[in-house]
Amino acid sequence: MDAVSEPARGESFVLEPRALQALLDAIVAEGYQIRGPLVRDHAVCLDEVTRVEQLPVGWTDEQEGGHYRLTRRGGSALFGCGVGQDSWKRLLHRPLALLWSAERDDGGLALSEPHEEPARFAFFGVRPCDLAAINIQDGILAAGRYPDPFYRARRQGLLTVVANCTSAGGTCFCASMGTGPRAESGFDLALTELWPDTANHALLVETGSDAGTRLLAAVPRRPAGDPERREADEATRRAVEQMGRRLDTSDIHGMLMGNLEHPRWAEVARRCLACGNCTLVCPTCFCTNFEDGGDLELRHAERTRRWDSCFTLGFTRLHGGPVRRKIRSRYRQWMTHKLATWFDQFGTSGCVGCGRCITWCPVGIDLTEESAAIRASDGRSGR
Amino acid sequence: MSIRSSLLPRTFRVVERHEETADTATLVLEAEDGAPLEFAPGQFNMLYAFGRGEAPISLSGDPASPQRLLHTIRAAGPVTEALAGLRPGEHLALRGPYGSRWPVEESEGKDVLVIAGGLGLAPLRPVIYRLLAARERYGRIVVLYGARGPDGLLYRAELESWRSRLDLEVEVTVDHANGAWHGDVGVVPSLIPRARFSPADAVAMVCGPEVMMRFTVAALLERGLAPEQIHLSLERNMRCGVAQCGHCQLGPFLVCRDGPVLPYTRLGELLTIHEL
Numbered sequence: 001m002d003a004v005s006e007p008a009r010g011e012s013f014v015l016e017p018r019a020l021q022a023l024l025d026a027i028v029a030e031g032y033q034i035r036g037p038l039v040r041d042h043a044v045c046l047d048e049v050t051r052v053e054q055l056p057v058g059w060t061d062e063q064e065g066g067h068y069r070l071t072r073r074g075g076s077a078l079f080g081c082g083v084g085q086d087s088w089k090r091l092l093h094r095p096l097a098l099l100w101s102a103e104r105d106d107g108g109l110a111l112s113e114p115h116e117e118p119a120r121f122a123f124f125g126v127r128p129c130d131l132a133a134i135n136i137q138d139g140i141l142a143a144g145r146y147p148d149p150f151y152r153a154r155r156q157g158l159l160t161v162v163a164n165c166t167s168a169g170g171t172c173f174c175a176s177m178g179t180g181p182r183a184e185s186g187f188d189l190a191l192t193e194l195w196p197d198t199a200n201h202a203l204l205v206e207t208g209s210d211a212g213t214r215l216l217a218a219v220p221r222r223p224a225g226d227p228e229r230r231e232a233d234e235a236t237r238r239a240v241e242q243m244g245r246r247l248d249t250s251d252i253h254g255m256l257m258g259n260l261e262h263p264r265w266a267e268v269a270r271r272c273l274a275c276g277n278c279t280l281v282c283p284t285c286f287c288t289n290f291e292d293g294g295d296l297e298l299r300h301a302e303r304t305r306r307w308d309s310c311f312t313l314g315f316t317r318l319h320g321g322p323v324r325r326k327i328r329s330r331y332r333q334w335m336t337h338k339l340a341t342w343f344d345q346f347g348t349s350g351c352v353g354c355g356r357c358i359t360w361c362p363v364g365i366d367l368t369e370e371s372a373a374i375r376a377s378d379g380r381s382g383r
Numbered sequence: 384m385s386i387r388s389s390l391l392p393r394t395f396r397v398v399e400r401h402e403e404t405a406d407t408a409t410l411v412l413e414a415e416d417g418a419p420l421e422f423a424p425g426q427f428n429m430l431y432a433f434g435r436g437e438a439p440i441s442l443s444g445d446p447a448s449p450q451r452l453l454h455t456i457r458a459a460g461p462v463t464e465a466l467a468g469l470r471p472g473e474h475l476a477l478r479g480p481y482g483s484r485w486p487v488e489e490s491e492g493k494d495v496l497v498i499a500g501g502l503g504l505a506p507l508r509p510v511i512y513r514l515l516a517a518r519e520r521y522g523r524i525v526v527l528y529g530a531r532g533p534d535g536l537l538y539r540a541e542l543e544s545w546r547s548r549l550d551l552e553v554e555v556t557v558d559h560a561n562g563a564w565h566g567d568v569g570v571v572p573s574l575i576p577r578a579r580f581s582p583a584d585a586v587a588m589v590c591g592p593e594v595m596m597r598f599t600v601a602a603l604l605e606r607g608l609a610p611e612q613i614h615l616s617l618e619r620n621m622r623c624g625v626a627q628c629g630h631c632q633l634g635p636f637l638v639c640r641d642g643p644v645l646p647y648t649r650l651g652e653l654l655t656i657h658e659l
Contacts, residue, residue: 100391102476104433108415109394109474146389146625257634260656287629290622294434301434305390308628315630316620319459323619329658337632344635345626 065364171355188212500591
């Protein structure tokens with residue numbers, strides 16, 4: 001199983017589970033800080049991972065509307081858990097960032113930006129839905145006329161090792177959104193876990209970039225054969241069948257924007273607490289606000305940027321008060337933005353089907369259910 | 384950081400300050416580094432008051448003088464209060480220009496209606512400067528302006544000088560008059576039926592409170608303008624100016640990027656949906 005020749009981009013290989021440590025070591029040797037899934041506070045979080053045994057080996061999760069539990073499944077599966085409340089967004093688009101500081105004296109005002117070496121991250125075990133979410137945030141924060149340098153610096157050096165999904169959680173609907181359960185491109189390496197809990201337990205590795213391919217040179221591996229490829233296809237198919245939720249996306253823009261006065265918005269508003277959990281756990285929600293402060297001598301001031309949520313009353317504040325006073329309006333804004341107006345603004349959907357907003361909603365509001373309810377009594381004329 | 388953040392403003396010095404009304408002042412600003420800031424009528428800057436924060440403020444001066452920026456600011460909260468209170472010699476920081484522009488060049492050969500309510504005249508004043516700088520290229524030019532009372536009128540001396548011109552129709556109205564007012568009393572839309580222009584060949588640029596704009600649009604449609612001849616400037620909570628903070632959304636639009644000036648054809652129904 002030792003390397004016999006240099007791996008080539010686009011090829012796929014098979015690794016034994018213990019070879020994964022060699023991969024982690026190779027990533028660290030390249031100077032990356034690895035971030036991957038690990039169990040903390042009874043949930044899967046994303047933090048520094050350098051050893052295979054730090055992964056949530058032998059754990060699985062139950063996810064439903066307003067419900068998340070990690071349970072021991074036993075066995076050797078490395079990637080038996082779906083996504084937790086944490087997302088990679090926290091590492092690329094930081095929850096709190098110092099933008100600049102200002103010094104004032106008699107001569108005037110001087111502004112300066114913080115000096116920081118951007119972290120060079122390797123994201124390990126990225127689910128396909130979350131990879132799609134990173135691409136969506138790229139379109140907002142790294143593209144356009146005014147790219148965000150803080151985001152772009154972290155994004156440019158990023159290495160991604162995908163973990164394709166071979167099972168699906170109760171609130172997953174990536175198959176509806178076309179983002180998973182298997183990533184087709186946009187990664188450096190993609191892993192698919194095969195036959196866990198058996199003697200044949202292995203990982204199929206697909207190479208998606210030169211950087212990813214180079215890493216495999218130091219990793220014991222063998223070329224993938226038909227049985228592994230077939231099993232990866234099978235596992236993907238099983239995950240699609242297991243998917244706990246689905247969303248009908250046909251004409252979803254027209255359907256939602258044609259129903260802005262639908263009675264369902266008032267109905268969901270009676271359940272919604274406007275807590276903003278959905279926006280914080282969402283891997284694509286990008287909204288931020290700015291905060292200003294200074295010292296008591298009024299010589300030094302700082303401007304920071306913090307994640308914000310469209311569910312807060314202050315979000316739309318103008319001199320006359322907030323535009324969206326009612327929770328009905330705020331829920332409608334959030335859902336129509338995710339599923340409809342995001343296309344107008346950024347050319348893609350704002351939803352990847354990860355299901356976090358359903359799982360982490362304290363009252364279990366489910367946007368697939370809300371969308372289906374509006375579709376079922378579509379108020380557009382002629383329907 | 385290798386690339387300068389688009390969120391990092393440049394420092395400017397206040398060189399003049401003019402009181403417009405009891406709570407509104409116009410600042411004349413010059414960049415500390417002397418570099419001009421080219422802008423188009425309708426665009427805005429983000430102005431930073433030391434330690435307080437930023438506010439989006441329309442450029443209200445002459446686009447032909449990009450070294451001398453004018454901003455008319457009403458003290459409506461802590462940030463605008465600090466900005467409007469700045470004195471000559473004091474500093475602020477500024478970034479921009481952001482947003483879309485009024486269709487000034489596209490309106491050549493046509494009658495142009497400049498319709499403003501209250502502070503809405505500020506983002507339209509650059510349009511008037513541009514129109515007057517190339518007066519021969521336009522048909523009739525009509526400025527319709529209204530404020531709550533005579534004390535709320537911006538640019539009073541300038542309005543009076545425009546009004547004395549023979550190649551410009553300027554009508555001013557107030558919602559509530561006082562003893563010293565001998566002009567029109569009523570809302571801006573009430574000026575539209577008697578304004579002289581050719582509806583088939585006119586462009587209307589409208590800025591004011593949203594309710595004023597809705598009634599203005601209705602009056603313009605009544606006079607025979609088609610929806611595509613009407614342009615509005617919208618106000619939303621613009622915090623970043625660069626389409627990244629999400630606060631200024633109006634349905635499909637990020638008002639800081641796609642607006643603030645938008646054709647009525649793209650806004651139509653959106654403005655009728657409550658709390659969108």
